[in-house]
Amino acid sequence: MLAQDIHSQSGQEKVFDTGLALRQAVREGRFSGDTAGKAPGLLQGNLAILPKALAHDFLLFCQRNPKPCPIIGIGEAGEVSLPDLGQDIDIRTDVPAYRIFRPGQAPERVDDLNSVWRDDLVTFVLGCSFSFEEALVAAEIPVRHIDAGRNVPMYVTSIETRPAGAFSGPLVVSMRSFSPADAIQAILLSSRQPLAHGAPVHIGDPAQIGIRDIMSPDFGDQPIMNDRDIPVFWACGVTPQMAIRNCDADLAITHDPGHMLVTDIPAETAESRLWGIAQNNNN
Amino acid sequence: MLAQDIHSQSGQEKVFDTGLALRQAVREGRFSGDTAGKAPGLLQGNLAILPKALAHDFLLFCQRNPKPCPIIGIGEAGEVSLPDLGQDIDIRTDVPAYRIFRPGQAPERVDDLNSVWRDDLVTFVLGCSFSFEEALVAAEIPVRHIDAGRNVPMYVTSIETRPAGAFSGPLVVSMRSFSPADAIQAILLSSRQPLAHGAPVHIGDPAQIGIRDIMSPDFGDQPIMNDRDIPVFWACGVTPQMAIRNCDADLAITHDPGHMLVTDIPAETAESRLWGIAQNNNN
Incomplete structure (x- = not known):
């Protein structure tokens, strides 16, 4: 571990300069906290891991509901690396905490996926709101829950997602409140980050x-x-987590809320970087 | 007059294909109505004409209040053409109706400026909301006052503009109401048109x-x-019209509300076109 990897060494209050440094600290058991603000400027992602038999339907669900489910990366079946998103990623170990869903059982929180990994598992990484919130903070727009050291409030709505196969359920929203002038700016700033849920609904x-x-x-x-x-x-x-919980997979895995996959991709270039990757893959 | 210049010939309900055709019809007395919807796709502008002695302060006022006063063109003192904005413009005759302000007198509505023109008059053309409203309509977002055939409601606010010399006064706003989802889209669409007042306040x-x-x-x-x-x-x-009314110029001229200068510039390319012109003038 290099000295510059960690700006503050007080308990879990570490800040990492690179995604690789954070992921290695997680993998080696030196960091297990939530990742909010722990890797400033880097794109972070929600995790969804499903058996290949359900992967097409889940991808369709994401395509049909791009605001809650912006796709930033998808692995091959059984693949534990995600080279488009970062160097030397092992999805079984590099996220600080996971949730495992099995039919008829309460979700289980685990530190790694070594004992449950299977060759038919497909990893999806979906954009999260952290990079958008960093843009708000950078624009000096007060974000009330961050200023108060709280989690963002989230609500189940009466809006239904567009279902796809086994995946369906309500749209869940997060709420941030602002002065009207700041609300207008927040709408504009968030619209520029479709991979971080984009403009509000x-x-x-x-x-x-x-x-x-x-x-x-x-x-x-x-x-x-x-x-x-x-x-x-x-x-x-x-x-998507609620849709996954209801999909009756024999095994489904997500990150534990707040404990994201930290990528190597600068958040501010994420849209062009990930479009570029998609384009190169198509050529 | 070419047949294609006018789609409908019933009274004032004409629609013109080019800015030049509309301006020539105005100049020749064949059209004197308001210009809303009369030249679809073309940038229209509010008019302000002031003596050169006040021109610097007014330009400063516009620079300090860019949302109500987006500048799309400025003439030289005494100049009646505006080649950046359109072919063969004569600002004395090409706007369907004008308002003349003189100290201590009620505003006077006139059809042309031939009898009042002076060599020290400077013409300012400021962006208006027509092109933004066209973008809303094109996006199939209902605009209630347009659907009802009414004028947009406008309000004097408690927000003060940033004054400049003789120019000061309250911010005046227009109001359009939407469903929340359409309001978000309207905020985004309008933000892309800073020359049409940009994002809401x-x-x-x-x-x-x-x-x-x-x-x-x-x-x-x-x-x-x-x-x-x-x-x-x-x-x-x-x-800016309220600021002009209060500026105590010996002579000040605006368009009559709704009767704009129609330019030759496609509204959708206005930002890049006018930035390009500014850049060329700087070189």
């Missing part, structure tokens, strides 16, 4: 999308809202 | 910007708002 009245009490989120922490704030709702990566 | 609660009763606009027609609509407020070209 709703603004204003929570009841219009089936949220009864904005102060009682279904996931995450209670929001902090200022008097003149307007709530802004973005599609959320919990959406 | 406010969304949601009208009282936050000093509007007491949204159903009683200061200018334009009463709004039509659906139950679940969210109001969205854009900076408006009436802002």
Whole structure:
């Protein structure tokens, strides 16, 4: 471990300069915390791992619901590396915490996938909101839950996703509230990051999308809202997790919330980098 | 007059294929109506004509308030053509109706400026919202006042412009209301047209910007708002008109509301075209 890999060495409050450094620390058991803010400027991703028999339907589900499920990487069946997303990735060990879903069992939280890995498993990495939130912070737009050290509030909505095969379920949204002027800027900034859920899906009245009490989120922490704030709702990566939970796979794996795969890709160039990769693969 | 210049010949309901055709019809007295929708796809502009002694301060006012005052063209003192904006423009005759302001007198509506033109007059053309509204319509986003055949409602706000010399006054906004999903799209589409006032300045609660009763606009027609609509407020070209009215020039001229200068510039390429012109002039 190089000294510059870690700016702060107090417990889990480490900040890593490279995705590789963070992933190696995870793999070697030196880091197991959540990854929010731990690798500034680098694209992070939600994880979904499914048997190949379900992979086509899940990919179709993502294509039909690109706002909650922006695809940033897909492995071959059985493949544990993801060379498009980073150097020397081993998806079985490089995420700080995983959740394993099996029919009729409570989700199990594990530190690695060594004992459950199979040659038919297909890895999907989906964009998350961290890089968009970094852009807000960089633009000096206050993000209330970050300023308060809380998790973002998330809500199950009355909006249904477009189903695909075994995958269906409600759209889940995250909420950030802003002054109206900041809300306009947040809409514009987020629209430039389609791989981080893109532009919001709703603004204003929570009841219009089936949220009864904005102060009682279904996931995450209670929001902090200022008097003149307007709530802004973005599609959320919990959406595919709920669809996966309902898909009746004999085995399905996700990251544990907040514990993402950290890539080597600079967030601000993610759109062009990943489009470029897709294009090169097509040629 | 070529047959293709006019699609409909019923009274003032003409639609022109080119800016030149419309301007020539105006100059020759064959067209005197408002220009909304009369030259689809072409950039239209608000007009402000001021004595050279006040021109620097007005330009400074526009630079300091770019959302209400996006500059699309400025003539030399005494110059009546605007070659950057269109072929054979004569600013004294090519706008369907003008307003003349003189100290202590009520504004006077005139059809041309032949009798008042002076060699010290400087012409400013400022972007207007027509091209942005065309983009909304093209995106199939309902624009309530257009669908109802009304003028857009406009409001004097409690927000002050940044003053410059003799020019100051409140920010005036136009309001369009949408479903929340359409409001998000409208914010994104308008942000791509900074020369058509760009992104909105406010969304949601009208009282936050000093509007007491949204159903009683200061200018334009009463709004039509659906139950679940969210109001969205854009900076408006009436802002510089109010500043001009208060500037105590011995002579100041604007277009008559709704009666714009129609340019030859395709609205969708206006940003790059006008930036290109500015760049060429700098070289």
